[in-house]
Amino acid sequence: MSDPRPRVLADVPLAPAILQLFEDRIEVVPWSRLQEAEQLPLDAIYTYGHPLVDGRLLDRCPGVRVISNYGVGVDHICLADAGQRGIPVGNTPGVLDGATADMAFTLLMAAARRLVEGDRYARSAAFTRYDPGYMLGREVHHATLGIVGLGRIGRQIARRARGFEMRVLYHNRRRSPVDEAELQVAYVTLDELLAGSDFVVLSVPLSDATRGMIGALELARMKPTAVLINVARGPVVDTDALTQALQRKAIFAAGLDVTDPEPLPRDHPLLALENVIIAPHLGSATTTTRQSMAEMSVRNLFAGLGGEPLPWSVSP
Numbered sequence: 001m002s003d004p005r006p007r008v009l010a011d012v013p014l015a016p017a018i019l020q021l022f023e024d025r026i027e028v029v030p031w032s033r034l035q036e037a038e039q040l041p042l043d044a045i046y047t048y049g050h051p052l053v054d055g056r057l058l059d060r061c062p063g064v065r066v067i068s069n070y071g072v073g074v075d076h077i078c079l080a081d082a083g084q085r086g087i088p089v090g091n092t093p094g095v096l097d098g099a100t101a102d103m104a105f106t107l108l109m110a111a112a113r114r115l116v117e118g119d120r121y122a123r124s125a126a127f128t129r130y131d132p133g134y135m136l137g138r139e140v141h142h143a144t145l146g147i148v149g150l151g152r153i154g155r156q157i158a159r160r161a162r163g164f165e166m167r168v169l170y171h172n173r174r175r176s177p178v179d180e181a182e183l184q185v186a187y188v189t190l191d192e193l194l195a196g197s198d199f200v201v202l203s204v205p206l207s208d209a210t211r212g213m214i215g216a217l218e219l220a221r222m223k224p225t226a227v228l229i230n231v232a233r234g235p236v237v238d239t240d241a242l243t244q245a246l247q248r249k250a251i252f253a254a255g256l257d258v259t260d261p262e263p264l265p266r267d268h269p270l271l272a273l274e275n276v277i278i279a280p281h282l283g284s285a286t287t288t289t290r291q292s293m294a295e296m297s298v299r300n301l302f303a304g305l306g307g308e309p310l311p312w313s314v315s316p
Contacts, residue, residue, distance in 0.1 A: 003027050006043035006305050009034075009061060011051045017291055018048070018070070021298040026305075034060070044068065044305055046297070047077065055081035066304020070297040071284070072096060074314055075206040075233060090300030090310040094152060095292040096284035101156030103283045104201050104231045107255030111227045112199070113137040114253075116277050138198065138225060138252060140164050146171070146197030148190065148213075149204030149232065150179055157201055158183040169193050173209075194221040199229060206233035216241040219251060227253045231283050234260030243270045257283050 005024075011031045022028070026044075031051055033040055042061045045053060047069045058064060058081060067082055069091045082089050110116060114137045121127055121135065141164045147154045150170040158179075161168050168185040175187045190213075194200060200222065204210045214228070215238040222228065228251060230237055239260050245251050253275040262281065264271060271278070284290060300310045 007041065008044045008046050008301065009040070009042050010046040011049050014046075014048055015290065015294065017294040018298065021294055025302075044301055046070070046301055050076040052076055053082070054078040055084070058082065058085055058087065065307070066090065066301060066310070068297050068301035068304065068310075069314075070293055073205060073233065079314065088304055088310050089314050090297065090304065090312050091314050092293045092296040093312055093314075095296060096289050097152040097156045099286045099289040100153045100203075100231055100283040101160055103257055103279070104153075104157050104203065104229055105160050107229050107231070107257060107277055107279065108199050108201065108227065109140055111229070111253040111255040111275075111277050112140050117274050138227065140166070140199075142166065143198035144169065144196060146188075146193040146200045147185070148193065148200065148202050150176065150185065151203065151205075153231070154201075154203040155179065155183060157203060158185050169197060190218070191221055194218055195223070197226060198223065199227045201229040202232040202236055204232050204236060206235055211235050212238050214238065214242070216244070219245040222251050224250060225252050227251070227255065229255045231257045234258040234262050239264075239270065243268075243273075246270070246273050246275050249275070253277070255279075257281055 005027045007029050008026045009029045009031060012028065029042065038060065040061050041063050043063055043065055045064055045067045047053060053067060053076065055078060064087055067077060067087055067089045069077060072091050072093050074089060074091050077089055079089055114135050118135055144167045145161045146169045147157055148171050150172050154170065158168050169188045170185045171188060171190045171193045179185060180187060202214065213236055219241055242254060246254060255277045257279045258281055259278060270276060284293065296312055300312055303310050
């Protein structure tokens with residue numbers, strides 16, 4: 001007897017919180033099953049990591065009624081292809097803004113004060129005496145922060161910067177007088193932001209317009225004392241150009257929550273540098289935020305399976 005439950009394609013293993021919310025109401029079909037058949041009849045797709053979902057995949061999966069993404073970024077899902085097939089797409093907006101902004105400041109402060117490098121040194125056999133002239137970093141308070149992408153996360157970053165009495169510049173596709181008044185931020189061109197900031201934080205969505213937006217020319221416009229922070233997507237930054245800039249010490253340091261590719265090959269030269277901090281995509285990785293993401297994504301999934309409007313839809 002066949003399983004009567006809806007069949008949902010998912011890139012397993014899934015977090016226990018998600019499986020608990022599924023309550024055994026669906027049949028989870030592992031992504032690996034796509035290798036076994038030309039067509040795989042399904043009722044839904046649940047993206048937990050960042051597997052590619054495009055028209056070619058959807059044509060191989062007849063019957064899909066909804067695509068639910070665990071997270072806010074949907075650059076791995078071709079919305080146009082889903083829209084052409086009448087398939088709604090849901091994500092989890094708003095819930096992870098604060099946690100990701102916290103991560104941006106965590107990386108910013110750690111890179112500025114050489115915290116990871118200092119931790120390694122303090123644990124090593126080389127640390128035998130205190131030297132007040134060793135391992136000097138950059139000050140955060142009263143510095144100039146440049147935010148590329150003043151969306152939900154960017155606004156949260158700007159609010160945190162006020163506690164450090166930082167001057168805040170921002171660059172967006174569109175200027176926002178409301179944000180300028182509320183957050184006390186100043187709009188500038190990207191070139192002006194790069195040249196004038198002590199810390200540059202990237203918080204833009206990945207798109208054709210933002211892919212590779214920080215390359216060799218942009219890095220060359222930054223101060224040699226500046227720090228680059230990326231909590232957006234890895235491909236926003238040209239990895240080779242960043243590696244070379246850090247190797248030459250053309251900028252002071254970088255703090256990366258994301259890379260391109262992700263993860264980097266284990267022998268990648270970026271991993272050998274002391275002036276870069278790399279986190280394994282931890283922007284929203286708090287217990288509270290990830291639980292909320294699970295709840296929102298599962299609600300989207302079951303709404304779509306039931307033919308109801310998605311609570312959080314990103315369909316074009």
